[in-house]
Amino acid sequence: QVQLVESGGGLVQAGGSLRLSCAASGRTFSNSAMGWFRRAPGKEREFVAAITRTGRNPVYADSVKGRFTISRDNAKNTVCLQMNSLKPEDTAVYYCAAAAGLSTDYRQYAYWGQGTQVTVSS
Numbered sequence: 001q002v003q004l005v006e007s008g009g010g011l012v013q014a015g016g017s018l019r020l021s022c023a024a025s026g027r028t029f030s031n032s033a034m035g036w037f038r039r040a041p042g043k044e045r046e047f048v049a050a051i052t053r054t055g056r057n058p059v060y061a062d063s064v065k066g067r068f069t070i071s072r073d074n075a076k077n078t079v080c081l082q083m084n085s086l087k088p089e090d091t092a093v094y095y096c097a098a099a100a101g102l103s104t105d106y107r108q109y110a111y112w113g114q115g116t117q118v119t120v121s122s
Contacts (some may be wrong), residue, residue, distance in 0.1 A: 002026035002111050004096050009116030012086055016120070020081040022113060030074040033102040035109055036081045038092035040120075044069075047104040048094070049081060059104065086120045093117050104113035 022034070023062040035050035049070040051058045058070045066084075074077040079096055094116055097109035 001101050002029050002032065002098050004098065006094065006096050006110055006113045006116040008096060009118045011119045011121065013073075013121050014086060014088055016086050017082070018086065018118060019083045020059050020083065020093035020094055020096075020116060020118070022079045022081075024077040024079070024098070027079045029098070032098040032100065034070075034072055034079040035097050035099060035103070035106075036070060036088075036094060037097060037106055037109075039095045039115075040089075040092040043092075045095075045097075046092075047106070050102050050104060051079065052102050057102075058101065061104075083118070086118075088120045088122045091118060 003025045005023045027085040034046040036044050038048050039045045047061050049060045051070045053071055055072050067084050096113045099109040099112040
């Protein structure tokens with residue numbers, strides 16, 4: 001099992017940047033694919049980005065390609081999401097999650113953090 005805690009959210013103006021971090025505890029982290037999802041008010045949970053156990057071949061939603069970068073450091077038990085050129089439509093609660101294998105489907109992720117709020121003003 002693994003416990004996940006997100007941090008780094010906040011209020012930022014459109015065009016700005018934020019870096020989200022997810023700290024993991026538990027020995028299974030290095031064996032897990034990691035993903036970032038978000039949920040905006042009134043909308044369903046949306047896939048953002050995911051990364052394999054080794055950190056190769058990350059996958060991004062079309063809406064964030066070229067703006068967001070996912071990375072991980074297994075030695076530090078962390079996964080990050082660098083968000084640049086933020087838009088008001090990026091406003092959401094962002095969650096990190098762990099899965100047995102890389103997937104864009106939230107149903108494949110067994111462990112979730114509590115989420116961190118990202119608000120982008122126009």
